[in-house]
Amino acid sequence: MREIHAITELRDALAKERAAGQSVGFVPTMGALHDGHLALIAKAREDCDLVVVSIFVNPAQFDRRTDLASYPRDPEGDSRIADDNGVDLLFCPSVEEMYPDHYYTYVFVEDLSAVLCGSVRPGHFRGVTTVVAKLLNIARPDIAYFGEKDYQQLVIVKRMVADLNMDADIVGVPTVRDADGLAISSRNTLLNATEREDATVIPRALFMARDMAGRRGVAASRIMERVRMAIGEEPRVRIEYLNVVDPQTLRDVRQVDDKALVAVAAYVGEVRLIDNIMVGPGA
Ligand code: PAF
Numbered sequence: 265m266r267e268i269h270a271i272t273e274l275r276d277a278l279a280k281e282r283a284a285g286q287s288v289g290f291v292p293t294m295g296a297l298h299d300g301h302l303a304l305i306a307k308a309r310e311d312c313d314l315v316v317v318s319i320f321v322n323p324a325q326f327d328r329r330t331d332l333a334s335y336p337r338d339p340e341g342d343s344r345i346a347d348d349n350g351v352d353l354l355f356c357p358s359v360e361e362m363y364p365d366h367y368y369t370y371v372f373v374e375d376l377s378a379v380l381c382g383s384v385r386p387g388h389f390r391g392v393t394t395v396v397a398k399l400l401n402i403a404r405p406d407i408a409y410f411g412e413k414d415y416q417q418l419v420i421v422k423r424m425v426a427d428l429n430m431d432a433d434i435v436g437v438p439t440v441r442d443a444d445g446l447a448i449s450s451r452n453t454l455l456n457a458t459e460r461e462d463a464t465v466i467p468r469a470l471f472m473a474r475d476m477a478g479r480r481g482v483a484a485s486r487i488m489e490r491v492r493m494a495i496g497e498e499p500r501v502r503i504e505y506l507n508v509v510d511p512q513t514l515r516d517v518r519q520v521d522d523k524a525l526v527a528v529a530a531y532v533g534e535v536r537l538i539d540n541i542m543v544g545p546g547a
Contacts, residue, residue, distance in 0.1 A: 265343075265346060265347040265351050265352060265353070265354055266352070266353050266354070267343060267353075267354045267356060268353055268354065268355050268356070269355075269356055269357060269358065269361065270357070270361065271357065271361060271402050274316075274353065274355050274402060274403065275402060277353060278314075278316070278353075278403060278404065281313075281314050282404075286313040286314045287311075287312045287313045287314065287406045287407075288312060288313070288314050288316060288403065288404070288405040288406050288407075289307075289308030289309070289311055289312030289314065289315050289316070289405060289406065289407050289408075289409065290308070290315075290316045290317075290318070290399070290400070290403045290405030290407070290408040290409070290432070291304045291305055291308055291315070291316070291317045291318070291408070291409050292317075292318045292320075292395075292396060292399050292408065292410075293317060293318060293319055293320075294319065294320065294321045294322065294335065294450070295319040295320075295321060295336075295337060295338065295339065295342045295450075296335075296336040296337065296338055296342070296450035296453065297319075297338075297341070297342045297345045297346065298448050298449075298450060298452075299440045299448050300411050300413060300439070300440045300447075300448040300449065301317075301411075302345075302349055302440075303411070303437050303438070303440050304409040304410070304411060304437050305317060305346075305349050305350070305351060305409075306349070307409055307435065307437050308407070308409050309349075309350050311407055311435075312405075312406060312407060314352045314353070315350060315351050315352050315353075316351075316352065316353045316354075316355060316403050316405065317346050317351045317353075317354050317355070318354075318355040318356070318357070318399055318403070319339070319342055319354065319355070319356045320355075320356070320357055320362060320395065320399075321335050321337065322362075322391055322392070322395040323359060323363070323391075324363070324370075324387075324390070324391030324394055324395060325387075325388050325389075325390075325391030325392045325395065326388075326391070327385045327386055327387050327388055331536075334454065335450070336450050336451075336453050336454065339356065342354075355402075355403070362395065362398060369394070370390050370391075370394045371390070371393040371394045371397045371424060371428075372389070372390045372393060372394075373389065373393050373420045373423050373424050373427070376389075376416070376419060376420045376423055376513075376514055377389035377390065377393070377420055379416075379507075379509070379514050379515070380416050380505060380507060380509070380514060380527050380529075381416055381505075381529060381538065382416070383505065384504055384505060384529065389416075389417070389420055392417055392420070392421075393420060393421065393424050396408075396421050396424070397424065397428070397430075400425070400430055400432050401430075404431065404432075405432050406431075406432065406433065407432060407433045407434075407435055408421075408432045408433070408434055408435070409435050409436075409437055410434060410435070410436055410437070411436070411437055411439060411440075412436045412437060412438050412439050412540075413439040413440075413447050413448075413449065413538070413539065413540070414538070415436075415511075415525060415527065415540045416514060416527070418434070418436045419511070419512065419514060421434055422434045439539075439540075441467065444464045444467075445464055445467030445468060445471065446460070446463055446464050446466070446467055447466075447467065447537075447539045449537065449538075451535055451536070451537060452537075454534075454535045455532060455533070455535050456533070458500075459500065459532045459533045459535065462498045462500045462501055462532055463501065463532045463537060465494065465495050465497065465498040465501055466495065466501065466528060466530055466537060466539050467539060468494060469490075469491045469494035469495045469528075470491070470526060470528065470539060470540070470541040471541070472490060472491070472494055473487050473490065473491050473526045473541060473543055474526075474541050474542075474543045474547070476490060477520045477524070477526075477543035477544050477547075478543075478544075478545060479545060480520070480521055480522075480544075480545055481519055481520070481521060482519060482520050482544075483518065483519050484508035484516065484517050484518055484519060484520065484524070485518075487508055487520070487526060487543070488506055488507075488508060491506055491526065491528070492506060495528075495530065500532065500533065501530050501531070501532050502530060502531045503528065503529075503530045504529040504530055504531060504536065505527075505528070505529050506526075506527070506528045507526075507527050507528075508520065508524050508525070508526050508527075508543075509524060509525050509527060510524065510525075511523055511524065511525045511542065520543055520544040521544070521545075522544055522545060522546035523542055523543070523544040523545075523546040523547045524542070524543055524544050524547075525540050525541070525542055525543075526540060526541050526543055527539075527540040528540065
């Protein structure tokens with residue numbers, strides 16, 4: 265595996281590979297690599313000749329300085345994991361490399377960025393779409409891979425790529441869960457043992473939602489009431505938002521006829537976790 269820090273070096277390396285007919289799979293990450301990232305890397309490995317992973321903790325997508333400061337970082341561990349998992353090129357730019365002085369350009373996907381996480385994390389998706397647009401322009405992959413755990417991010421990135429006529433195919437990879445159901449996330453490492461245990465109420469509530477919405481016509485309000493009750497049994501878990509939405513538009517639905525996404529954000533202690541599940545007869 266080759267580790268690259270400069271944009272020009274990555275561009276040159278990839279231009280040579282492309283000229284030799286190699287297809288490029290790209291996995292953008294913020295590091296602290298875990299099994300969720302490994303599922304993205306494995307899919308890229310399966311589909312493409314060359315696998316490029318980026319590690320960049322993107323300041324533009326953090327609405328709170330404390331969140332950026334406490335974001336887990338492990339550059340040496342990440343490099344080892346990437347190497348062990350068949351990554352060809354690991355791109356680790358600095359903040360100055362990505363956002364030099366006099367950086368003024370941002371990409372914003374309207375509407376989809378205003379709901380769910382966008383309603384409580386102002387500027388977050390503007391930061392995500394900006395960095396993803398930059399990374400896609402730099403790496404020019406055939407396919408880029410995103411986890412379905414960040415479902416809203418996946419929908420927004422797909423919209424941006426379609427709207428801006430970008431070339432990459434955007435592929436979503438199913439959420440990886442621990443044995444107790446908790447969706448794997450870099451933020452899980454910030455939970456203490458009690459919080460880690462408390463957090464399992466979130467997937468349990470979502471699985472219950474999936475079970476109750478298996479037939480046509482279940483009211484979204486009923487699903488939300490039951491999920492709130494289930495999560496409410498764990499007093500240390502505080503729901504930030506809970507919505508039942510159309511999987512494409514991310515707008516609230518009144519009832520589940522075919523497929524809907526139940527999306528939740530909750531604080532477990534100081535740690536904010538998000539999760540979602542597709543429900544309905546078509547799910
Ligand atoms: O999902 C993430 O880790 C980040 O939002 C991404 C896509 C790497 C952009 O910084």
